[in-house]
Amino acid sequence: MNDLEFKNYQNRFNLHHLATDKFKTNLIQIYFMLPLENEKEAAMNALIPSVLERGSKNYNDNQLIKTELENLYGSNMSSNILKRGENQILRFSLEMVNEKFLTHKSNLTVDAFNLLNDIIFNPLIEKSKFKEKYFKQEKEILKQDILSLINDKYSFAVENCLSRMCKNEKYGIYKMGSVSVLDQISNQELFNHYQKIINQAKRSLFLVGNFKSSFVDNIFANTELKAGADIFDENTEVVYQDKEIDFYEQLLKVNQARLSIGFRTGITRKQPDYYSLLVFNSLIGGSTHSRLFQEIREKRSLAYYVSSSIETTKGLLLINSGINAENHEKVIELVKQEIAAVAAGDFSEEEFMRSKKSIINHLKQDLDSNKSLSAHFLLSLVNNKKESINQTINGVEAVSREDIISVAKKLKMDTIYLLKSED
């Protein structure tokens, strides 16, 4: 099997290049990493990409930017705010079709990259600040974005569980900050913060696809991305302690109650038992063959969804389910019971093998998507443990039953959050 690997260009840029002709499109991503400090900084970090995308020096408004992107055969440009461990990551992505599939000749990649650079590095400035109108409007839209979390009850429950569980840690800060701090942010302050990011934040540049060598070789001449440290995490505090389980209940008019249970694993990507955690997660709740899905949904029809997920920079595991409120104690009991069963080694050889195969299958499929390749590489880079997908697969293959038992024993239930109806 061919392994698709990112190669690091050893020079003043943190350029990670994965060369492949597998895809119809080429992908370029620019990352900036900022430590999660407080809600105000988090909100500023989230606000900056939106203000930049409103208009740049050469493309004054969003209509011009979108028009240019359409001219470039519907190239996609987007920005995202990610939270990995106790860091915020700003991602600017650009994806365009590979010129070779076009019937007309085009300099698509170069033109699109110039546009992206103009937006990130040449903002539209008025009186040495961002254009006031864009600043004001995007602040209002960020406010709406933060408030709209309530529209998605799944994410609402997840975020409310995590913010309560990590209330004394930086991780408890929402990735977009909070509405209450927005009033404190001035345009000048935001612009100064932007310059600080451009000059000082950790940064990285990813390329995935079939780029002409002339483009890659000259890329440094065509970007104002400055030299700096790569996006390695040095901030995250991994909390792993014995404590009483906290229980929170929130009332809201809903048709379905949502239950989120947070655990501490103490395991991050850097540690050897990371691979065991992957297999454990698959066994307990990562898929449809998992214990929780089988027990809570298939056997007892208590839920439509019940699943677990892991955060491997901070060392967390979360179990989520949508249920009838009156069943919440029963479901919590079943969750405890299933984890205890795994800790006691009470799982079959078939279940063990399915869990491994399922992870390996998903990892292999990541090789077929430019965005998955990049997401996998991002996590390994952040955790300062660069490995290819095949190396991760080898790690998973080597996991034993005993390894899973020891992960199950390590798990500490921390916080239970229940969203349910008022009546």
Place this chain on the structure above:
Amino acid sequence: MESIYNKNMDETLVKAKLDNGLNIYIFPKKDYVKQYAMLSVDFGSNDIDFIDVKNGRRRNMPLGIAHFLEHQLFEDKEESIFDKFADLGASANAYTNFDSTNYLFSSSSNFEDSLINLIEFVQEPYFSDENVKKEKGIIVQEIKMYQDNPYWKSYFNLLSALYSEHPVKNDIAGTEESVMSITPEDLYICYYNFYLPSNMDLILIGDLDPQRIINLIRGNQARKHFPHFKNPVRIIKEEPEKVAKKLVKEKMNISRPMVQIAFKDPVKNEEPTQIIKKEYIVNLLLDIVFGRSSKNYNQLYDQGIIDNSFSCTYHKKPDYAYVHLHGESNKPDQMRRKIKEKLVDIDHDEISENFQRIKRKYQGSFIRLFNNFNHLAAEFINYRRLGIDIFELAAIIENIDLEELIAYSDKIFNKDLMVESIILNED
């Protein structure tokens, strides 16, 4: 077996039809690790009223039965179907929409065994009182989950305003009451009416040897007996031209009001190519008039009336069609008024000026389609059911004329056929 190579896209499509009527479509993808299979049954949530192929009786099924049947086929006498796939390192899933039920898996090894698993579980129904009862609990939770989703809620409110007879107005999963009324017998009736090989398409994508795979399926199907039923006759009650309701309002716990607007587009008998072409023409038109690069979008964005939650699409099927615009806004009444104003008075020059560029965007998105297996399979079957192979889309897009856009721009946004669905904040 027929093989079509598309030089521009450097993609091949292999087609075969078995004696029992099952259609097989394969996209061989050299050097890809992922393998993807989808068995699509031409039976969706709209198919609740039909003439039984066995006895000629008219059947009126409970709402949500196609979706219930999808869930129920994952039940087996002994082992869990999910586990069977998991043992092979494959992961299975399924989804039901208005016009089809789709069973699928993705794998990176053991493709042939997984494929046989897929065919076997879909072609071997097992519905018991006990299993049906158990599944009701799960599906009721699924329905409740969607009831808390404001977009879904207001979307179906919108459809129920557009249509008074057409079944597309009903939620795909049905209602709590309709689901609770479903019996194993109902499921068997739908099963033998719609789950015939001649009513199914199998789409396979990956680094596969088409001849070998087709032989494998042919061997499997030859060992099975299927009754020689013709495909069932579906009854879609005649839909009046006018809309059912002009406005539906509801309150939910949300951050700000949600506005959805639709224009009903009454259907005539049209050729498949015409249907697809019209779908593209009106979508291009919408992009010019209300897309991200449009004057209207940017004006209203500037005025704080809409933001990037806004989007617009034209949905076109042989038996129903409508223009759909939606977004969140703190100024819902202004948003409604402005959209109406802009759409009834479209500037023809604006269409001419932007036409070529927007067309390019669609050419780009056609190329992208081949990047993602799941997306490719879903789009492929969508067009295949209309009688068009996906490669033909390139020419359909290429052949769109400016005049056609201009002609539709005066007709399609008919105020009398407009409906609105609004979700307001709970007090």
